[in-house]
Every structure is written in structure tokens, then in C-alpha cells.
Amino acid sequence: MFKIILNSMLTIIDLKKGQKAIIGEMNSDDIPLKLLEMGCLPGNEVELVQIAPFKDPLYLNINDTYLSIRRETARLINIELKVDE
Amino acid sequence: MSKQINVALVGNPNTGKTSVFNNLTGLNQKVGNYPGITVDKKEGSIKLSRNLKAHILDLPGTYSLNATSLDENVVIELLMNKKDKDYPDVVVVVSDIENLKRNLLLFTQIKDLGLPTILAINMADRMERKGIELDVEGLEKRLNTKISLISARKGTGFDGLKQQIANYQNLSTKPCLQASEIDTEYFGALRKAYPNQDLYKLWLVITQDVNFGTTKRNEIQTQNGFTPKSTSDLKRLQQKETIKRYQFINETLKATLTKDLALAKGLRATLDRILIHKVWGYVIFVAILFLIFQTIYEWSAYPMDLIDESFLKLSEFVTSTLPPGMFTDLISEGIIPGIGGIVIFVPQIAFLFLFISILEETGYMSRVVFLMDRIMRKFGMSGKSVVPLISGTACAIPAVMAARNIESWKERLVTILVVPFTTCSARLPVYLIIIALVIPDERWLGLFNYQGITLMLLYLLGFATAVLSGWLASKVLKIKFKSYFVVEMPDYKMPILKNIAFTVFEKTKSFVVGAGKIILAISIILWVLASYGPTDDFDNAEEIVTNNIETENLTQEEIDTKIASYKLKNSYIGHAGRAIEPVVTPLGYDWKIGIAIISSFAAREVFVGTLATIYSVGSEDEQTIKKRMAAETNPVLGGPLFTFASGISLLLFYAFAMQCMSTLAIVKIETGTWKWPLIQLFGMSGFAYVVAFLAFQILK
Numbered sequence: 001m002f003k004i005i006l007n008s009m010l011t012i013i014d015l016k017k018g019q020k021a022i023i024g025e026m027n028s029d030d031i032p033l034k035l036l037e038m039g040c041l042p043g044n045e046v047e048l049v050q051i052a053p054f055k056d057p058l059y060l061n062i063n064d065t066y067l068s069i070r071r072e073t074a075r076l077i078n079i080e081l082k083v084d085e
Numbered sequence: 086m087s088k089q090i091n092v093a094l095v096g097n098p099n100t101g102k103t104s105v106f107n108n109l110t111g112l113n114q115k116v117g118n119y120p121g122i123t124v125d126k127k128e129g130s131i132k133l134s135r136n137l138k139a140h141i142l143d144l145p146g147t148y149s150l151n152a153t154s155l156d157e158n159v160v161i162e163l164l165m166n167k168k169d170k171d172y173p174d175v176v177v178v179v180s181d182i183e184n185l186k187r188n189l190l191l192f193t194q195i196k197d198l199g200l201p202t203i204l205a206i207n208m209a210d211r212m213e214r215k216g217i218e219l220d221v222e223g224l225e226k227r228l229n230t231k232i233s234l235i236s237a238r239k240g241t242g243f244d245g246l247k248q249q250i251a252n253y254q255n256l257s258t259k260p261c262l263q264a265s266e267i268d269t270e271y272f273g274a275l276r277k278a279y280p281n282q283d284l285y286k287l288w289l290v291i292t293q294d295v296n297f298g299t300t301k302r303n304e305i306q307t308q309n310g311f312t313p314k315s316t317s318d319l320k321r322l323q324q325k326e327t328i329k330r331y332q333f334i335n336e337t338l339k340a341t342l343t344k345d346l347a348l349a350k351g352l353r354a355t356l357d358r359i360l361i362h363k364v365w366g367y368v369i370f371v372a373i374l375f376l377i378f379q380t381i382y383e384w385s386a387y388p389m390d391l392i393d394e395s396f397l398k399l400s401e402f403v404t405s406t407l408p409p410g411m412f413t414d415l416i417s418e419g420i421i422p423g424i425g426g427i428v429i430f431v432p433q434i435a436f437l438f439l440f441i442s443i444l445e446e447t448g449y450m451s452r453v454v455f456l457m458d459r460i461m462r463k464f465g466m467s468g469k470s471v472v473p474l475i476s477g478t479a480c481a482i483p484a485v486m487a488a489r490n491i492e493s494w495k496e497r498l499v500t501i502l503v504v505p506f507t508t509c510s511a512r513l514p515v516y517l518i519i520i521a522l523v524i525p526d527e528r529w530l531g532l533f534n535y536q537g538i539t540l541m542l543l544y545l546l547g548f549a550t551a552v553l554s555g556w557l558a559s560k561v562l563k564i565k566f567k568s569y570f571v572v573e574m575p576d577y578k579m580p581i582l583k584n585i586a587f588t589v590f591e592k593t594k595s596f597v598v599g600a601g602k603i604i605l606a607i608s609i610i611l612w613v614l615a616s617y618g619p620t621d622d623f624d625n626a627e628e629i630v631t632n633n634i635e636t637e638n639l640t641q642e643e644i645d646t647k648i649a650s651y652k653l654k655n656s657y658i659g660h661a662g663r664a665i666e667p668v669v670t671p672l673g674y675d676w677k678i679g680i681a682i683i684s685s686f687a688a689r690e691v692f693v694g695t696l697a698t699i700y701s702v703g704s705e706d707e708q709t710i711k712k713r714m715a716a717e718t719n720p721v722l723g724g725p726l727f728t729f730a731s732g733i734s735l736l737l738f739y740a741f742a743m744q745c746m747s748t749l750a751i752v753k754i755e756t757g758t759w760k761w762p763l764i765q766l767f768g769m770s771g772f773a774y775v776v777a778f779l780a781f782q783i784l785k
Contacts, residue, residue, distance in 0.1 A: 039331065052459060054460070066575070
């Protein structure tokens, strides 16, 4: 049994608590500008710090900024897992 | 000649900007409004040197110049408008050492406007503990600015900052990022179309909804052979700009800032583990709310009794010193009890604002937003609606304004619509006096006061109704919207006492002054209406009463009381009250309460003042309001007027009815139409009437 994970299709919601990744491309039309301004940009690091009790929202550390966003927004942000971890 | 310069404080939320402002200006500050909009305008002044003064403006917190709310819009409006009287000679960007990277985004934007800009890095006292090292000189060079390391908590670094403000003319105005670097093609075309304008400002005018001198947004988009771009293309360019800015910032900080990551996270991780735990998080939140309301109730009791007594003594003093007559009566029976009716709940408002500002200052409020978002969304709202709902326990007006932070329109509208259900402090005096009359002052399990528990239940009822009607509203309202939710999770901080003191003082003051004016006016009108009557019955009251009771054996005092109440019944207010009596009788009230309810539509807290005015007109005896109310009898059923049934009915009526003109006005401003305030007025009040009716009929 092989489970193939296509890195390009992973998004922030696929992260486990405490896991880190690099933010990939995203469609800026659907992402609030405020989130981009907080540092959610391609190439920056994202860490899933905590998940709220009912699985939503997500508590993230993006580019040294701690913030929380909803699952439906997190789903739109592609990530690449860091290889060295 | 002494010269005055304008200084604007700008910064991200949670950077302690307001405490920096407090430190700079001390008590030399005032809070007003920007003309035409209800955004707090905080300004103050300081002396920088013998002949240089600075006017300091604390602008609303914002993450960038791309405004997403009315508050944030104030910032860009001012910084773009050279003609504004507050247009700054120098801008101080307040940032916090731990979020320097993100804070610098706003700094570079403001610097690029060509304004002299100083960077004040707050919380510098935490650097060592957090393992942060910063090469200040290197950073100054790369950013082309002056930097002050300050600590608003310790009060350090402010002399240096003032010095830098005074020397603002030496600051470089060179931009951090040339606008043309964002996209050569687009900005090249823009440059060709407008050779004499500042490119970055033009760009902001295109992307922001601001007025910019005579150049209007639409004109830029269509004139001078310039090809406009679609919204989504513009957004792509904004993203590109943000990436460019962060590239610059990352390079800059790489060379100047080092962080020991192990030290940086300690307290946050520990506290988060408990405070947003799936069980303990909620337990703690509910416990904190319970504690707050119990404390407010217990702590305020003493100052409130004191205030009540003092105003009574004042009335007596006025009556006994001033010559008797109409003017003295107006003061002792109209104005003093009226003002007393509002001063009496200053302690409670102050305590409530105290707790709310502590929750916000510590960073706990963001955790509540995080914990509650999923739950609140079930009821058509956002986690951010928790802040308005809790602020609503102080006053619905700032709460409706606090809903501005909610990004999606539908969630914001639902929040605005249901916020008036939360128990605002104007309901408190009504609740307190009714509770004191109909709920026993005993302890349950020898621990919790029954009266306190009742109050707690009323608060819960307010929240529950707000939340349930939110669910209803979200089902009924057909609004398409994009869900959108970004909340910063700030570091935990010990609150700064001075800040909290300022907040509590300012909010309490503006509340008392605002409500006070209305209450004073209404007390005077009420007194006049109660002291004069339309018919001979009023003028000849003494004769009529004396003739009627000749056969009875009454003391002079009893006769006086009878005369007074006959007078009141035949006064203007008595006529009006009896006209509406059939409407309020099924709820268990008499016409006096009816009058109090009607005058409550100006503001709920008028209720107690009104009864105070009516009853003090009706009796020569100076007693406290509570004793007077307890002595009232029910005209239809006999027995005391304030029974458990009529008391509960009254409590429920006040819990649900929309009785605040100021709230209706602010809802009109925030939603832009009278539709929503009218829905609130009739929907809530109709519901209140039905519930109060059922409660009285079932319990009586």
C-alpha cells in the first residue's frame, strides 16, 4: 500500500500541530490582503501552533506573526513541507 | 515666538501605541471625534523645548495603509491630505520589538509617502528576556531614519524620542521602496500620464477609497490615455508590492536583528495550553465572566449606597437652605434626583470598563475570539462578535462601533442587530432596584448571593437572546458574503495600570456626560409635567381632598400625602400616564411605571430617575428611592405594586425592549439606513411586551 502525496497539492489544513512548512503559491483573489500583509506570502515559513476546539479556526505562526484564520481560508494556501524535518 | 508642530502616532494594533501616547502627553490629552464619523480622536500636547511645542495625535491602529475599516481609513485620509489642519510635520511609527518584521511593513509605507518618519521600538525592556539583539545604528542606516528604543511600561527612552521629534527637520524623506519597482510597465504608464504627481500616492488613490485633493480615483483610471486595470489585477499588484516590501524588510532585519528562538516562546506556549484548551479554555472563560459580574455587583454596592444617601442629603440641604418656591422645588425635586439617578451607577460602569480593558490589555480577548469563532459562526456571527457582545454589557453604542473589526458584512450586520440584547449598564440601575425589591437578600449555600445570581441570570439571558436572535437573523437575511477572518494572537502582557486608568476614566466620563445631558433634560421636563396640571382638579387639589376626607380621622401628614398624590394624578404626566395605563396594566404595572417606561425610550437609565422624580413630587417625606418604591400599592390588584410577578415582568421587559435612541442613531450611522434600527425598535419592543405579559400572567 503506497500513499502518494503530491506536495504541490498540500495546503495549510494538512499540517499537523507543531509542524512547519513553506508557503507556496496562492490565488490572491481569494486571500484577504490583510493576511498577505501579515506576512502570509510565498516563501515564508508557516507553523501550525494550535487548532481550536471545534477544529476551526487555526492558530498559526507565519513569518514570526501569530495569527488565526479559518479553515476555509487556510485551504486556499498551498504549502511545501520542509524536507529537513 | 513659540512654534507648534504636528506629530502623528501610527502603529499596528497591540504595539502599545496608546501607552506611548499616554507616556508622552500624560494628563494633557483629550478624546473627541473626527468630524462626521464616530471614530475616537485622541490628541494631546507636549513642550519639546523652550519655544517648540508639539501637538500629538494618536491615530487608530492599523496593519497597513490599505484600509479595511472606517478606523483605518482615518489614517490614510490624514496622511494623504496636506490641507488637513492635523497633517503631520513628523510621523512616529510605534512598533513592538517582537513583531518588528510585520511592524516595518507599515513603516515603509508611511516613509514612502515622503513624510519625515521616526521609528519608535516599544517594549525594548523585553529584549534581553526574549533573547533579542538589535543593531540600532545599522537599522537606522538601512531605513534612513532615527530610531528610539522605548518602554512604555518602564517609561524609558522618551527623552530621546522627544529629542528626535524636535529635530524632525534633519530626517531623510527618501523612500524605502521606489513605487516603480513594483511593476515597471504599469507604473511607467502611470508616470507618463501624471508626470508631476507622486507615484506612490497615485497608487494609493487608485487602490484606496480616499479623497485626494482634486484628483479623483475614477479620473485617474480613465484619463490621459492610461489603461485601467481590473480589481483582481490591482490586487495582484498589491500582493507584488507587499512581497517587495517584505523582501526589503527581511534583508534589512537579517543584517541587524538576531533572535534566540528558544527564549521567545515560553510564556505564550504555557498559557495558550491552558487558556485555549478544549475544556479548560471554556471553563476559564465562563468562570472569568461569572467572577466579573459577581464582583461588579458586590463591589459597587457600597459606593452606590453612599451616592444614593448623599444625593438625598443634598436635596434636603437645598430644600432647607434656599427660600421655598418653584426654583427650589425644581432643583431639589427635579434636577438633583435626576442627576443622582445617573451618578449612582458610575461605580458599576467603571468596574465593567476596568475588567474589559484588563481582558484586552493582557491579550486574553484574542484567545476568546479564537475559542468562540466556531461556536459564534453557528449563530451567524464571528468570533470577533464576542468583543462587541461583552462591550455591550457596558454600553451598546461603543459595542456597535466595535463590530467594525468584523470583516464580513453579514456577520457584522447580525452582530450590530443583536448587540442591544446584551445587558448594558443602563439596564443595571433598573435591574438593581427591582432585584433589591423583589429578590431576597440571602445567600445560597451560604456562598452566593441570590440577588447576585439573579443579576448573573439576567446577563446570561441577554447573551442567550442575542445569540439566538443572531441565529434567526442569519437564517432570514439573504446576504451573499465572503467569509474572511484574520485575528492577531498577541503576546500575553501584564496590563499597564496607567493605561487602564486612562481608559476607565475616559469611557466612564464620556458615558456619564453623554447620558447625563439627556437625563438632566428629561428630569426637568418630567418635573414640570408632574408639577402642573391641565384642569382645575390640579389647582384645587387641597380643597377637594380636604372636603373628601373630612369624616376620616387623619393626621396632617397623611392628608398631605393624599393631596400630593391627588395632585400627581391630575398633573399633565398623570393624565398621560392614565391614558396608557390600560396598555401596561396587563404587565402588572401602574401608570407611574408606564411613564417611566415611556421616558426610558430616551435612555433606559432614566427609569430610576423618573420614578425618583415622580415619587419625590408625590411625597414630602425624604426617603430613599427604594423605600418609596416598596411602599407603592397596585391600583388594580391591591397589595404591593412591586411583587415577584410584576418585578420579573419588568425585568424581562427591560431585558428585551429596544429603548435607547442613541443606539438607534448609531445603528443608522453604521449600517447607513433606517431599516435596521426600525426593525430593532419594533421587533425587540414587541417581543418584550409579549414576554413581560406572559411572565406576569403566569406568575401572579
